[in-house]
Amino acid sequence: MSTKRIVLLVAALGAALFIFGRPSRAADGNFPIYFEGAKLVVKAQTTNRTLYLPVIEIIEFMGLPYTDSLALETLTIRSGNSRLVVTKNSGLISINDQIVFLPSPILRENDHWLAPIDFLSRGLTRMTRTEFRYRPGTSRIFAGVVQVPELVMNAQSLGSITRLTIRCGVPVDLKLRRDEQNNRAILMVGRAVDPLRERLDHKDRLVRSISFDDSDGDPKILIDLTNQVADIKLNSTDGNRIFFVDLLRKGETITEAPVPAETPGASPKVDPTQAARRVRVIVIDPGHGGMDTGTKSPTVLEKDLTLSLARKLRTALQMRLGATVLLTRDSDIAMDNEARSAVANNNQANLFVSLHAGYSSNKLDSGSSVYMMKEDFGDGFATAAVSRDRLFLPWYLGYRLNQQASARAAKILQDELIKAISGSRFPIRTAPLAVLSSATMPSLLLEVGNLNNTVNASTLTDDGFQKRLVGAIADAIRIFSETEQRSAN
Amino acid sequence: MPRHIKIGLIVLVIGFGVSFGFFVDVIGRIQSMVNEREIEENPFTPPAQPLYEATDPPMSVKIFFPGGSDDALLTTEEQTIFKSADVTNRAKQVLQKLLEGPHSEKLYPSLPEGTKLQDLFVSEQGIAFIDFSNTIAVNHPGGVLNEMATIYSIVDSLGYNLPEIKQVKILIGGTEKETLAGHCLLLLPFQMDLSMTDVMPHEEKTAAFSGPPSAKP
Numbered sequence: 001m002s003t004k005r006i007v008l009l010v011a012a013l014g015a016a017l018f019i020f021g022r023p024s025r026a027a028d029g030n031f032p033i034y035f036e037g038a039k040l041v042v043k044a045q046t047t048n049r050t051l052y053l054p055v056i057e058i059i060e061f062m063g064l065p066y067t068d069s070l071a072l073e074t075l076t077i078r079s080g081n082s083r084l085v086v087t088k089n090s091g092l093i094s095i096n097d098q099i100v101f102l103p104s105p106i107l108r109e110n111d112h113w114l115a116p117i118d119f120l121s122r123g124l125t126r127m128t129r130t131e132f133r134y135r136p137g138t139s140r141i142f143a144g145v146v147q148v149p150e151l152v153m154n155a156q157s158l159g160s161i162t163r164l165t166i167r168c169g170v171p172v173d174l175k176l177r178r179d180e181q182n183n184r185a186i187l188m189v190g191r192a193v194d195p196l197r198e199r200l201d202h203k204d205r206l207v208r209s210i211s212f213d214d215s216d217g218d219p220k221i222l223i224d225l226t227n228q229v230a231d232i233k234l235n236s237t238d239g240n241r242i243f244f245v246d247l248l249r250k251g252e253t254i255t256e257a258p259v260p261a262e263t264p265g266a267s268p269k270v271d272p273t274q275a276a277r278r279v280r281v282i283v284i285d286p287g288h289g290g291m292d293t294g295t296k297s298p299t300v301l302e303k304d305l306t307l308s309l310a311r312k313l314r315t316a317l318q319m320r321l322g323a324t325v326l327l328t329r330d331s332d333i334a335m336d337n338e339a340r341s342a343v344a345n346n347n348q349a350n351l352f353v354s355l356h357a358g359y360s361s362n363k364l365d366s367g368s369s370v371y372m373m374k375e376d377f378g379d380g381f382a383t384a385a386v387s388r389d390r391l392f393l394p395w396y397l398g399y400r401l402n403q404q405a406s407a408r409a410a411k412i413l414q415d416e417l418i419k420a421i422s423g424s425r426f427p428i429r430t431a432p433l434a435v436l437s438s439a440t441m442p443s444l445l446l447e448v449g450n451l452n453n454t455v456n457a458s459t460l461t462d463d464g465f466q467k468r469l470v471g472a473i474a475d476a477i478r479i480f481s482e483t484e485q486r487s488a489n
Numbered sequence: 490m491p492r493h494i495k496i497g498l499i500v501l502v503i504g505f506g507v508s509f510g511f512f513v514d515v516i517g518r519i520q521s522m523v524n525e526r527e528i529e530e531n532p533f534t535p536p537a538q539p540l541y542e543a544t545d546p547p548m549s550v551k552i553f554f555p556g557g558s559d560d561a562l563l564t565t566e567e568q569t570i571f572k573s574a575d576v577t578n579r580a581k582q583v584l585q586k587l588l589e590g591p592h593s594e595k596l597y598p599s600l601p602e603g604t605k606l607q608d609l610f611v612s613e614q615g616i617a618f619i620d621f622s623n624t625i626a627v628n629h630p631g632g633v634l635n636e637m638a639t640i641y642s643i644v645d646s647l648g649y650n651l652p653e654i655k656q657v658k659i660l661i662g663g664t665e666k667e668t669l670a671g672h673c674l675l676l677l678p679f680q681m682d683l684s685m686t687d688v689m690p691h692e693e694k695t696a697a698f699s700g701p702p703s704a705k706p
Binding site: 011296396450 | 493498631632
């Protein structure tokens with residue numbers, strides 16, 4: 001009978017766990033905090049979807065005295081005459097007797113005080129005047145006045161080699177080390193940097209993954225290699241601001257990066273150093289993505305077509321201009337328009353091109369057009385803002401900075417497209433486009449074809465046509481960069 | 490049966506009952522999130538008022554539809570509404586004509602199938618606030634030019650025929666949306682733009698339309 005009791009008890013317990021039990025902890029990991037001239041690596045943990053950091057380690061590193069009261073379940077931190085008190089399981093903290101709210105409570109687990117990441121900016125910053133900068137999604141914090149340059153990584157397959165391009169805002173001393181045991185290449189960065197992306201989506205015959213890692217406090221780029229890599233070459237340019245890491249396949253000899261067979265048209269080889277000074281960063285935006293398929297034909301979705309065109313254009317531009325070319329998305333993900341132009345703004349791009357496919361109710365139309373932002377968009381609002389002496393304009397009026405350059409770029413693109421694709425007109429139109437409105441550099445949107453026209457849709461998916469189209473766009477961007485350079489001189 | 494077994498069984502049954510209820514509730518919530526659809530009919534909507542009186546005189550209007558010409562994105566079609574005293578009612582009649590679609594076979598409907606006009610009012614500053622059902626965005630086939638045709642057929646049809654309306658602000662499903670189908674920004678009110686149509690502005694045509702859609706991509 002006692003067995004039955006135990007079985008019943010276990011069953012009841014199981015039911016209770018099923019009902020009330022929640023997974024509370026998700027992941028742990030190392031989290032470096034960069035101070036001026038020093039760094040601290042702490043163990044962060046995620047509890048109830050909030051990132052928690054150990055408080056004592058941080059304040060001890062900052063040299064702040066504290067009192068840990070077991071009886072009151074409070075922790076008192078002092079800095080000069082300021083006093084900060086936190087209480088176990090409470091989201092309220094007291095700074096000099098003023099109450100501050102945290103989005104998540106302070107925890108005390110196994111004699112360790114754990115605070116949500118907002119505790120640093122809302123608590124410690126107010127007390128010590130040390131600023132903490134954290135970008136959600138990353139795993140590092142920059143504290144105080146430490147100036148951190150951005151690091152941009154970009155990878156591409158160029159026939160038998162794979163090239164990783166690394167750009168940094170300041171000169172860096174990049175060191176290459178090959179770890180034969182784990183079959184990986186390690187690029188030690190040598191200083192604190194803020195990587196734009198933690199991981200690249202690139203994967204090919206030579207590379208399994210490329211990621212940034214500073215979990216031990218030493219910033220480095222890890223390249224997981226396949227068995228086919230014979231040699232790795234590291235070259236730098238632009239005063240150690242741009243690095244090219246070339247991975248060579250076994251059985252090949254390294255001379256220089258060959259022009260890939262898929263590069264449209266005959267592309268003259270350009271010295272990357274020279275070209276980089278004209279148009280250094282170009283951001284290509286493949287329209288739509290994820291749940292937002294854009295327009296569609298029975299055979300193709302706009303989001304897939306634009307991504308395919310953007311990838312081809314990236315390769316063509318990197319070869320012809322040697323410029324850094326970034327895609328707003330390199331996979332099938334949804335993005336809002338502001339995030340797309342933010343990629344261009346945050347990378348200080350010199351040109352932003354958004355690619356789209358068209359749709360017309362008239363099946364005979366093909367509707368290819370080059371678009372610029374509508375000149376008078378937001379006129380009333382801008383005038384009202386200026387008349388009230390406002391210092392700041394809404395973000396969606398950012399396009400006003402470069403309207404003339406956008407018009408020059410549009411004309412060049414139209415000319416090149418007409419030359420390359422006979423019988424087409426590619427009219428330049430203006431529209432109140434969300435994706436261009438907040439771009440603070442010359443920006444264009446190219447809409448090609450009509451997916452409601454089946455012949456047109458199959459032309460657009462044809463590899464030969466795509467190469468011609470991409471070749472014309474790349475030529476136009478090269479000419480635009482040259483004319484801009486001339487006018488700058 | 491011994492008493493403690495009965496109690497144990499009751500506890501077990503209650504436990505399973507509660508967990509089953511919890512499970513059903515979670516499934517229901519997930520389904521309601523997935524199937525969240527707009528409410529088609531508001532039971533508290535008052536009966537529709539007529540948009541015009543029997544004594545209102547007829548009024549000729551130009552309704553803008555895509556197609557019809559190689560030189561313009563939008564082409565006008567003459568239709569007749571009734572000149573009701575209230576500009577809101579006249580605007581609703583114009584939009585009704587737009588929703589019904591063109592009579593000519595050369596022209597195409599500008600609004601996606603199933604689009605409903607939920608509400609419309611005109612502010613003192615002459616801004617017409619139009620609230621369309623979500624179907625205008627959900628059923629929109631996409632394309633920048635096509636989206637422009639949808640928006641400017643509404644804006645130009647109202648602005649051209651009703652001088653009281655200076656600007657048009659489009660709402661979708663009762664709320665402000667960033668774009669209609671991912672391209673054109675709806676955050677600011679639109680002004681009439683006849684440069685892409687086959688009619689001159691009432692004064693003088695200012696900007697020439699840059700050209701028709703090309704024959705080949």
